[in-house]
Amino acid sequence: QVQLVESGGGLVQAGGSLGLSCAASGSIVSIDAMGWYRQAPGKQRELVARISSQGNTYYVDFVKGRFTISRDNAKNTVYLQMNSLKPEDTGVYYCNVHRTIWPYDYWGQGTQVTVSS
Numbered sequence: 001q002v003q004l005v006e007s008g009g010g011l012v013q014a015g016g017s018l019g020l021s022c023a024a025s026g027s028i029v030s031i032d033a034m035g036w037y038r039q040a041p042g043k044q045r046e047l048v049a050r051i052s053s054q055g056n057t058y059y060v061d062f063v064k065g066r067f068t069i070s071r072d073n074a075k076n077t078v079y080l081q082m083n084s085l086k087p088e089d090t091g092v093y094y095c096n097v098h099r100t101i102w103p104y105d106y107w108g109q110g111t112q113v114t115v116s117s
Helices: none
Strands: 002-008 010-013 018-026 031-039 045-049 057-059 067-072 077-081 091-099 106-107 111-116
Touching: 002 091, 002 106, 002 111, 018 091, 031 067, 031 077, 045 067, 045 106, 057 067, 067 091, 067 106, 077 091
Parallel strands: 010 111
Antiparallel strands: 002 018, 018 077, 031 045, 031 091, 045 057, 067 077, 091 106, 091 111
């Protein structure tokens, strides 16, 4: 079992910045990739960014150049720094960890990010 605790998020004006963090505990030795997803109102959950255990990163096109994902393996924590936020970035952001053993995926409780225009 893996427990994920998210923090950060909130309300910000367009063009502003926010940071998210997600701390993992429990069966962390099997964690491989860590990532962030978001779910906008009325839409499906979608990938935002992902980082491998080796530090390789992947970003979806709509956040490239604005968001930065990082992880601290010593603290078992993944971060998402969000800059130049846009109203369309509004949604619930979920932390995800992917393990090398089953169950493969765990999710955080979600944190609300609201960007006002």
